[in-house]
Amino acid sequence: MIDNPFYSSEFHGDYEIVSVGRLDLEEGGTIPDCRLAFTTWGELNAAKDNAVLITTWYSGSHQIWRDVYVGEGHALDPSRYFIVCIDQIGSGLSTSPHNAPDEIAMSKFPQVRIGDDVVAQERLLREHFGIETLQLVVGGSMGAQQTYEWAVRFPEKVLRAAPIAGTAQNTPHDFLYTKALNEAIMSDPGWNGGEYASNADVVTGLTRHAGIWAVMGFSTEFWKQEVWRALEFESKEAFLAGFLEPYFTAMDPNDLLCMAWKWQRGDVARHTGGDLEAALARITAKTFVIPIDEDMFFPVRDCRAEQEMVKGSELRVVQDVLGHLGLFGVAPTYMPQIDQHLSELLATNA
């Protein structure tokens, strides 16, 4: 167990942590006491049928949803919905390599899959809140993987689904991209096979990892148009040093690797013996598939190919020169598009 002050309310605002008990994992390991961090907005109604679930992405937490996506005037409006955002296993807030009890800490942390997260989340919602159906499941990137997993695994519980900038079955290119990210961390001698004393020991690896995000996380046009100037940086180097590098170097290397392992293997076709079409055919949720046009690793065509396999679904492409990391909502044109799509989705009969 490592004390990393990044994983605290100072950086992630208010949140709760609840145990869902022992979680037996798809890969055979076990988390003896799986604790999920989450935050909520709004009130659960008496019928317990006004809930929305938000899932989180690689390196993200509920906090970006609080800062950008949720609130009055947004589609995710706490005056209408009881909104729960659950931080994924490995996020650093929920049970993760860096905060796990000794028996599964650090390099001993078991391999977790997207499906394990969704099982744990379903248990939390049902046992802690009594929620049996969700008006909407929405998430970006790895959150989209969880969204698809929810819609395939628990079709009767998910009325609407909005996977943003992510896929139901991870692509081989994404696998290789994530492999390069992982290698940037693991090649740092300070990582030491996962047995470091502090994330600061791995700062050079985490910085290289941030450098690869710079190449793939934004778009070629983001850099060409110097969009980082809108964030009040004076050079791309200053943007890296002042934003992208500190963003990642604050985090725990093993936590990132835990999430990346899941990301690489996200695949709803595990439910259907590898048949993606059959898996996506299980979805009964009204689904809007929402890729970002400049996304370099979840390109529109990959998202469209899956969308076409989901009955009654719609493809809603968001325009954003930031590319994948448009998810941060930096562009003033981003949230209006997201809100429009989610509002229209929430207005559908389901």
Place this chain on the structure above:
Amino acid sequence: MIDNPFYSSEFHGDYEIVSVGRLDLEEGGTIPDCRLAFTTWGELNAAKDNAVLITTWYSGSHQIWRDVYVGEGHALDPSRYFIVCIDQIGSGLSTSPHNAPDEIAMSKFPQVRIGDDVVAQERLLREHFGIETLQLVVGGSMGAQQTYEWAVRFPEKVLRAAPIAGTAQNTPHDFLYTKALNEAIMSDPGWNGGEYASNADVVTGLTRHAGIWAVMGFSTEFWKQEVWRALEFESKEAFLAGFLEPYFTAMDPNDLLCMAWKWQRGDVARHTGGDLEAALARITAKTFVIPIDEDMFFPVRDCRAEQEMVKGSELRVVQDVLGHLGLFGVAPTYMPQIDQHLSELLATNA
């Protein structure tokens, strides 16, 4: 000086090496005895006006041009043209960190720019062959950078130019991509600040470097469609282990870093105080700009933006799911497109 058997005729076929003497460099350093490797096809005519120059890309040599691009039935036909392919400084065949004399060997190798290469190449062609004009300068990727540099620096000598899959002014995204490649190498403790005993000492860094090429060098569709099966591999892992990794691990780390430094800073606007439009306006060559549609780091739009600044030029987009590394000519549909464009270019009056 390191003995690396990769840089030999066993792997690069026949070639010659000629010294162009002392080369004073743009950055202030000097190569006391700059030796250029090159190969030729065809016969120089009496008027010495049937010459074509081919420039080389990062990690490439004249050999890929021999294997794929030059020969009877191709636009680059030795029965019609005297074709010279000159290996760039740092290529491992021409003067490079690994083969330089002790005073500038390895970590002491000076910084070289694209312009230095072109100055050295012009000297070789003029002094060794008596060539004063070129029917065509053509190159891919870093070879495109050299092609643009030729057309801007020596407009009176270049009748036609065909930059393939590359730009006249390197983009910030490309800079960051190359930075990630460099960091993969330099982060290997075996690199040792450039003072290793053998490239084998840096095999893990070179392998990570290959892994980043896997992400950016091909397209997302290359991996999704499993195009590597056409090369008779059984999995993407086998393709990496059997093709991309051995391709790069055979090479010299400092040589790659020398080329990458040039690549990052390629910019014809250095001739015009940073004014790219003014620099490209100097070009009098008939120019076909030839991007590859699936190229992830020299995207068509970047190439088009420059093409529009070159008087009388044409944009000729090559379709290739391999992306940037389509340059290897693996797809059977690749060379017919290249040959068509180059044939039409060579048929223009100039």
